[in-house]
């Protein structure tokens with residue numbers, strides 16, 4: 189057994205098993221053997237649903253589902269959240285910034301005091317650094333660590349207090365969409381209290397769930413319920429998403445590994461600043477599969493979090509998460525400025541938890557529902573940029589828009605496919621980021637300059653930093669705006685025309701042509717938001733959604 193294998197086997201929370209499981213899924217993604225079953229169908233037969241007794245919305249998946257659930261319950265809707273496991277956030281912080289977090293307060297989900305309570309760490313400034321380049325520092329970007337455990341606990345309490353119903357240890361099994369409602373089959377796992385018969389949306393139903401705890405053995409394992417709207421918040425690997433996306437391979441994958449660890453004072457980074465993105469070396473791998481490693485580091489409440497990540501496609505020869513972890517083990521101490529043999533350095537660190545994940549992204553995003561009465565929210569929707577693994581932060585950005593949109597859809601009975609898909613519209617500012625993802629990854633068989641990605645990124649970020657905070661900050665917060673992007677591109681092209689001429693053939697004409705279309709759309713959305721976006725929309729559902737699409741699609745929600 190290598191030192192790495194020994195270290196891996198000793199990681200807390202049985203991380204080695206979890207990693208092997210995640211690698212199993214990654215292998216299925218690469219080989220297109222991810223299990224898939226028909227969980228969603230549509231019929232023209234009416235359900236004959238009793239609207240008074242049915243739920244207004246059932247949200248499957250509680251992690252981010254509870255955030256939207258609370259927002260909707262506070263607007264007076266009868267909402268059921270169904271969670272396969274126990275609804276509890278992980279211990280590892282989500283990194284975000286106050287700009288995004290303030291949405292929780294402005295929507296009335298948290299009081300300012302409750303938000304402060306959930307904030308586990310805060311630090312400034314944060315650094316951007318590419319191997320061989322300069323250090324760039326920014327303030328107030330990804331500089332707050334929020335405790336998912338605390339956040340979800342308070343949201344859950346408030347959701348229940350506001351009349352929302354939560355069924356934990358209950359899995360979504362299947363959905364049949366009828367013209368007048370959705371029939372859902374749920375599966376009770378373990379010892380969840382059973383659903384009381386009838387009155388599903390009412391406070392009585394909540395009591396009946398609590399009361400029936402004692403005779404939970406008497407109910408069948410499967411349960412059928414009815415709802416006006418079905419909200420899929422089951423994450424990237426939602427069974428509904430798998431069915432809808434079908435055989436399509438993800439267009440990009442971000443693979444992430446890392447730890448949260450503690451060392452002796454001064455021994456493990458200077459734990460009061462963060463790296464938003466950094467590189468410490470050239471492109472690595474081989475001709476079949478080359479890739480660039482990126483790093484992030486954050487102070488956390490229980491130590492220092494360091495992530496190593498890379499952007500790849502889903503081709504067969506890509507590395508496993510375990511291979512990435514082995515490289516992380518070798519390289520992390522040096523990245524954090526620790527000198528010496530990695531084996532000894534790791535022995536001087538206490539690993540609180542191992543972190544890993546894979547984030548598939550699709551150019552066809554946000555995902556449109558194929559039928560009426562269905563909407564995707566959170567990771568399942570693919571609404572975050574392919575560069576980011578900040579799905580929580582992405583949801584917060586869109587939460588006011590989604591809450592208003594779903595509220596209007598329920599109020600005006602606009603639950604048809606066309607109307608609901610207007611709540612997850614095309615966003616040019618998301619689509620333009622695909623070219624950045626491609627310029628930060630290497631196609632199989634390509635042999636670019638090993639330092640090519642570092643040189644490019646150092647140049648682009650250097651120009652953005654010179655152009656000022658109004659240019660660089662939205663970009664770093666995953667909000668690409670037309671004026672800022674145009675300035676950054678022009679400055680880079682003038683500063684280094686040679687680099688641009690090298691990059692163009694590497695990216696290829698088809699990718700550039702597609703990108704140009706999104707870039708021009710970004711410009712058009714910018715103009716539309718500045719002009720028609722200001723029209724009074726009153727109760728006009730369609731105009732409201734178009735205006736939201738222009739605002740968010742152009743990134744002009746950033747300062748609003």
Ligand SMILES: Cc1cc2nc3c(=O)[nH]c(=O)nc-3n(C[C@H](O)[C@H](O)[C@H](O)COP(=O)(O)OP(=O)(O)OC[C@H]3O[C@@H](n4cnc5c(N)ncnc54)[C@H](O)[C@@H]3O)c2cc1C
Nearest residue numbers: 249251252272283359360422423545566567578579580581
């Ligand atoms: C290593 C790592 C670091 C991250 N760091 C950050 C960060 O710093 N900042 C940030 O903003 N984000 C971060 N994220 C991303 C963030 O965790 C996700 O975006 C967020 O968890 C997405 O929530 P979700 O509810 O959409 O999906 P998920 O987290 O996948 O949750 C889906 C939920 O659905 C439930 N579910 C699944 N199937 C069923 C079913 N059949 N029936 C009922 N329930 C079901 C699951 O149990 C789960 O609770 C990180 C993720 C990882 C892995």
